[in-house]
Amino acid sequence: MNYARHVLNHLRKDLRLEWRTKDSINGMLFFTLLVVVVLAMAFDPASFPSMTRQISGGLLWVAMLFAAMTALNQSWARETHNSVLDAHRLSPAPASALFIGKALANFLFVTAVEVVLAPIFTIFYNLQPLGQTWKLLVILPLGTWALVVNGTFFAALSLRTRNRDTLLPLILLPISMPALLAMIQATTAVLTGQFEPTLWIKVLLAYVIIFTTACVMLFQTVLSAD
Amino acid sequence: MMKNTQQANGTMPTWARIWLALTLMVLVYGFYQAMAAPREATMGNLYRVFFYHLPHAILSFVFPYLNLAASFLYLFWRRRNVERAAAADAFAVAAAEVTVLYASIGLATGMLWGRAAWGIWWAWDARLTTYLLLWLLYVCYLLVRSVSATGQTAMISAVLSIFAAIDIPICFMSIRWWRTQHPAAVFGGGANSGIDPSMAPAVIWNMVAWAMWGAFVLGLRYAIERRRQQASNAQALGILQDETADAALAHSFEEAR
Known part of the structure; x- marks a missing residue:
C-alpha cells in the first residue's frame, strides 16, 4: 500500500502543477485541432465517407502521437527546475513510483484531449462508424497508455542529451x-466494421504489458545514472 | 602537455592478420562458388545475388543479439567493474555498427532481387517491414549515441538496445498477421522449402565467409573504440594532472615570494 501512496503523491503533484499552468493540455488540444484541420485540407474527408472511414483511425492516432510528443518533453522539463530531479534521486521512495505517477498523469492529459477531440473529429469528418463503437472504449485507453508509457520513459532518458526535442x-x-x-488497425476495424478488432486489441494488450514491465524495471537505472 | 594521450604504435596482432588472410581466401572461394553454381531454373543468373543476400540477412539478425548481450553486460558491470563496463560498451557500439552495415547490404541486395523476382522494389510484408524497422532502430541507436552527453552515452544506448531487442519480435508477429508476401523461410519453412543440393556449397561458403568478415570488422571496430576510450581517459587524466601541476607551481611561487 505504501507503494500506491507514493504513486498517488506523484500523480497528485503532477495534476496540481498542470491545473495551475495548463501548459500541456492547452498546447496538445490546439495542436491536434490544427492537425485535424490540416489533414482535412489534405484528404477532403467530408466528400468521401467510405474512404474517410478507412483512413480516420490512422489520422486520429498520428495526430495523437504528435500531440503527445509535444507534451512529453515538457513533463520532465518541470522536474529539472531547481534540481528537483536530484531530490528525487536522493529520496528513499522507489524510482518506479515516480515513473508510474508521471506516466499516469500524462495518460490522463492525453485522454482528456481525446475526449474533447473525438466528437470534433466525428463532426468535422462526417464520420459514421459501422462497427461496434463501444470497443473504442477499450482501444483508446490501451493505445494511449502504449504511447504514453514509452514516451514518458524515453523523455526521461533523453533529458540528459544535447538536443532532446x-x-x-x-x-x-x-x-x-x-x-x-x-x-490503427483496431480503430479502422471499428470504424469500417469490415473485420474484428479482437486480434489487434490482444496485440495492443501484449505490447502494453511487455513495455510497461520493461519501463518499470529499467527506470531506476535511468534515474540514478550519474 | 598532452603527451600521455599518445598511444603506442597500434599494430594488428599476428593472429588478426592470419584471420584476415583466411577471411579473404574464404571470401574469394565463396565468390567462385557463387559464380560456378548452376543456373537457377526460372531466374537464370540473376538469382546469384541470393548468395549475398542470405548471409547478410541472417547475420544482421545475429549481431543485434551480440549488441544486446554487451548492453546487459554493461548494465551489470556499470557499478562493479568500470573497465569491463567500458569494454562491453565498446563491443556494443561495434556490434551495432556492423548490424547497420549488414542490414543495409541485406536491404539493398533484397531490393535488387525483389525487383527481379516480383517486379517491385519493395513490398510492405512482414519480413521486409520488420527488417526495415531493425535497420531504422539501429540507425537510431547510432544517432542517439552521437547526440547524447558524453558520460551518459553508454547507459542511454544500453537501455535503448534492450528496448529495440524487445520491439523486433513483437513487430514481426504483428506485421505477420497484417500481411505476408516474402517467400516462406528458406530453411525449415515446410515441405517445399530448402535449396537444391547443387547450390549448397555456394550458400555454406558464402555464409562462412561473411560471418568471418563480420567478426573481423567487429573486432577491428572494437579495438578502435577501446583505443578511443583510453585516449579520452588519458586526456582527461592529463588535464587533471596539468591542473594539479599548475596549482603546485602557483603554490611554490607564492612561497618563494
Missing part, C-alpha cells in the same frame, strides 16, 4: 511502430 521522436517512433499498427 529531436531525440524523443527519433526513439519513440520506431519503438512504437507495432503499437501504432495495432491501434
Whole structure:
C-alpha cells in the first residue's frame, strides 16, 4: 500500500502543477485541432465517407502521437527546475513510483484531449462508424497508455542529451511502430466494421504489458545514472 | 602537455592478420562458388545475388543479439567493474555498427532481387517491414549515441538496445498477421522449402565467409573504440594532472615570494 501512496503523491503533484499552468493540455488540444484541420485540407474527408472511414483511425492516432510528443518533453522539463530531479534521486521512495505517477498523469492529459477531440473529429469528418463503437472504449485507453508509457520513459532518458526535442521522436517512433499498427488497425476495424478488432486489441494488450514491465524495471537505472 | 594521450604504435596482432588472410581466401572461394553454381531454373543468373543476400540477412539478425548481450553486460558491470563496463560498451557500439552495415547490404541486395523476382522494389510484408524497422532502430541507436552527453552515452544506448531487442519480435508477429508476401523461410519453412543440393556449397561458403568478415570488422571496430576510450581517459587524466601541476607551481611561487 505504501507503494500506491507514493504513486498517488506523484500523480497528485503532477495534476496540481498542470491545473495551475495548463501548459500541456492547452498546447496538445490546439495542436491536434490544427492537425485535424490540416489533414482535412489534405484528404477532403467530408466528400468521401467510405474512404474517410478507412483512413480516420490512422489520422486520429498520428495526430495523437504528435500531440503527445509535444507534451512529453515538457513533463520532465518541470522536474529539472531547481534540481528537483536530484531530490528525487536522493529520496528513499522507489524510482518506479515516480515513473508510474508521471506516466499516469500524462495518460490522463492525453485522454482528456481525446475526449474533447473525438466528437470534433466525428463532426468535422462526417464520420459514421459501422462497427461496434463501444470497443473504442477499450482501444483508446490501451493505445494511449502504449504511447504514453514509452514516451514518458524515453523523455526521461533523453533529458540528459544535447538536443532532446529531436531525440524523443527519433526513439519513440520506431519503438512504437507495432503499437501504432495495432491501434490503427483496431480503430479502422471499428470504424469500417469490415473485420474484428479482437486480434489487434490482444496485440495492443501484449505490447502494453511487455513495455510497461520493461519501463518499470529499467527506470531506476535511468534515474540514478550519474 | 598532452603527451600521455599518445598511444603506442597500434599494430594488428599476428593472429588478426592470419584471420584476415583466411577471411579473404574464404571470401574469394565463396565468390567462385557463387559464380560456378548452376543456373537457377526460372531466374537464370540473376538469382546469384541470393548468395549475398542470405548471409547478410541472417547475420544482421545475429549481431543485434551480440549488441544486446554487451548492453546487459554493461548494465551489470556499470557499478562493479568500470573497465569491463567500458569494454562491453565498446563491443556494443561495434556490434551495432556492423548490424547497420549488414542490414543495409541485406536491404539493398533484397531490393535488387525483389525487383527481379516480383517486379517491385519493395513490398510492405512482414519480413521486409520488420527488417526495415531493425535497420531504422539501429540507425537510431547510432544517432542517439552521437547526440547524447558524453558520460551518459553508454547507459542511454544500453537501455535503448534492450528496448529495440524487445520491439523486433513483437513487430514481426504483428506485421505477420497484417500481411505476408516474402517467400516462406528458406530453411525449415515446410515441405517445399530448402535449396537444391547443387547450390549448397555456394550458400555454406558464402555464409562462412561473411560471418568471418563480420567478426573481423567487429573486432577491428572494437579495438578502435577501446583505443578511443583510453585516449579520452588519458586526456582527461592529463588535464587533471596539468591542473594539479599548475596549482603546485602557483603554490611554490607564492612561497618563494
